[in-house]
Amino acid sequence: MNNIKTVFTIRDLENISGIKAHTIRIWEKRYNLLKPNRTDTNIRYYSSSSLLKLLNVALLNKHNFKISKIAEMSDEQIDISARQLAFKYAVNDEAINAFKMSMFQFDKVLFNNTYNKLLHKKTFRQIFKEVFLPFLNHIGLLWQTNTLMPAHEHFISNLIIQKIQLNTEKLEYAATNEDYTYVLFLPDGEIHEIGLMYLNYELVLRGCQTIYLGQSLPLDNLNYFFEGELKVCFITSMTVKPYEDKIDEYFAEIDDILNGTEHKLIAVGKKTTELQSTEFNSNITLYQSVIEMIENF
Secondary structure, eight states, X not given: OOOOOOEEOHHHHHHHHOOOHHHHHHHHHHHOOOOOEEOTTOOEEEEHHHHHHHHHHHHHHHTTOOHHHHHTSOHHHHHHHHHHHHHHTOHHHHHHHHHHHHHHHTXXXXXXXXXXXXXXXXXXXXXXXXXXXXXXXXXXXXXXXXXXXXXXXXXXXXXXXXXXXXXXXXXXXOOOEEEEEEEEEEETTOOOOHHHHHHHHHHHHTTEEEEEEEEEEOGGGGGGGGSSSOOEEEEEEOSSOSOTTTHHHHHHHHHHHXXXXXXXXXXXXXXXXGOSOOOOSSEEEEESSHXXXXXXX
């Protein structure tokens, strides 16, 4: 089955570009910026080239190019102007647009070329915070609006994961922060690990000793770390699990396990806001996002 998305509805264009469908229709009728095809029942649909053009138009318009002036440009001039603008000012926006196209077309070469261009201007940490995180947040919105399939999300997520792993492996370090050993895991049933992997990178960068356990780990698998003499800081990230009706029970179990020990837990993610009580008997710290934890580490 071919999962490459080459046909987009006007609602898809709205979700991907951030330009309202009503505005897109005005740009079509008044300025002839896009030329949609139509089904037998007269419903608009657009090609991937139309999507790319709209992304470039939106980028120019966001940076004070008037639509009337953009409409006078050829497709090539729009493309060149968008690239020039991105090179000078809006590199993050252009990169996010390129990553969107890479995702929908399953284009690994475009992803890597875009990433390598970013490396000429930014460090990996800057790329993750300023480009990957906003892009991943946008993917979440596209997922909620049924604009992309699981295959698209898996494809682009795995490419980002590869970059995190590559940059983590590049770090030649000896652990200098020996107060705690950091054990990173996701709750049972949780598979969204990009944030956790990046936290591992940040810890390694700081000279911390880390043990990365990854996805979907039942709590009883942590018992091993209570049998030795290590002081452990457990770190977990919560995107989907535990579900809202189970999250208080989950933290109560962790609180009971950690109570009376020197071990501690850091939990990251918006799921932490669903807790009814944040009063614990043990050392548990909550952060709503990866960036919030890093800034307070």
